Amino acid sequence: MTPRHVFALASLLLACASSMAATLAINVGGERSLTTEQLLARPDVATISVPNDVTFHRTMTYRAVPLRALLGIAQLPADKELQITATDGFVTHLSAKLLFGDGRKRAEPWLAIEAPDEPWPQAPGNGDIGPFYLVWIDPAASRVSSEQWPFKVDAIRIAPTLAARFPQIAVDKSVPADSPIRRGQTVFATQCIVCHKMNGAGDASMGPDLNRPHNPTEYFQPWVLKSFIRDPKSIRAWTDMRMPGFDRNAISDRDLDAVIAYLGYMAKRKK
Structure with missing residues (x-):
C-alpha cells in the first residue's frame, strides 16, 4: 500500500468516526x-x-x-x-x-x-x-x-411532573398517607414507569402497560410475581427479553411489597 493509499484510508476512517x-x-x-x-x-x-x-x-x-x-x-x-x-x-x-x-x-x-x-x-x-x-x-x-x-x-x-400529566396513575385521596399502596405508587413512578405505562399513562415504550388489558396481579400468584421482579428469567424467559432483575439493592423487600400492593389496587381501577 502506497503512502497515498494509507493517507486516504486514514482520512476515510476519520470521516467515518466523525459521522458516528x-x-x-x-x-x-x-x-x-x-x-x-x-x-x-x-x-x-x-x-x-x-x-x-x-x-x-x-x-x-x-x-x-x-x-x-x-x-x-x-x-x-x-x-x-x-x-x-x-x-x-x-x-x-x-x-x-x-x-x-x-x-x-x-x-x-x-x-x-x-x-x-x-x-x-x-x-x-x-x-x-x-x-x-x-x-x-x-x-x-x-x-x-x-x-x-x-x-x-x-x-x-x-x-x-408525572402526577400533573398522568392523574390516572394516582391512588385515591382516601388512601392513608402511610399505606403501602401509596408508597407503592412512589416506587412505581421511579422504578417502573421508566419502561411501562399504567392505564395508558406514561412516556416509555419499552414494556407493556401494567393494567391494560390485565394487571400482573391478575395472572401471577404473589410469590411468582415477586420472583419474576427479582429475577424474570427464573419464571419466564425468551430470546428478546429485556426486563432486568431488581435485587434488594435496587428495590428493598418493603418497596417490592409496596409496589405489588399498588398494582393490586390499580387492578380494580382500570381506566
Whole structure:
C-alpha cells in the first residue's frame, strides 16, 4: 500500500468516526443540540471514576461533564421535572429536589460521553449503551435509584411532573398517607414507569402497560410475581427479553411489597 493509499484510508476512517458522532438534544428554557465533539470540548469535561456502576457492576472510568453545569440552570419550577429519554424507549424523570436539593452532601450527576474512537464495552444484557449515559457520584447520598441511570440518552428536557400529566396513575385521596399502596405508587413512578405505562399513562415504550388489558396481579400468584421482579428469567424467559432483575439493592423487600400492593389496587381501577 502506497503512502497515498494509507493517507486516504486514514482520512476515510476519520470521516467515518466523525459521522458516528452523536447529537444530544437539550431543552431547559431554550432548545439546543450538542454533538459529541462539542461536549468533549467543554472546559468542564473531566475524567471521572464511578465505583459500582449500576450498568456494569464494577468501577468504570468515563469522560463526562457535570449535568448541573450542562443544564445551565439553578432550579426547576415547582411543577416541573427533568425528563431524560433514550433511543430504546426508556424515559426517566429527575425531581427538582434530587437535582437541586439543599444539603452539604448530595449525589452528583454527570453525563458520560462516548468518544467515537474510544467506544465503551458492551454492557451485560444491554449491549451498546452509548452515546450518552447519566452516571452518579455518591448516589446513596440522595437515594438515587437504579432506574435513574439512563443510557442511550438522546434528549434532556423540562417537563411537567408525572402526577400533573398522568392523574390516572394516582391512588385515591382516601388512601392513608402511610399505606403501602401509596408508597407503592412512589416506587412505581421511579422504578417502573421508566419502561411501562399504567392505564395508558406514561412516556416509555419499552414494556407493556401494567393494567391494560390485565394487571400482573391478575395472572401471577404473589410469590411468582415477586420472583419474576427479582429475577424474570427464573419464571419466564425468551430470546428478546429485556426486563432486568431488581435485587434488594435496587428495590428493598418493603418497596417490592409496596409496589405489588399498588398494582393490586390499580387492578380494580382500570381506566
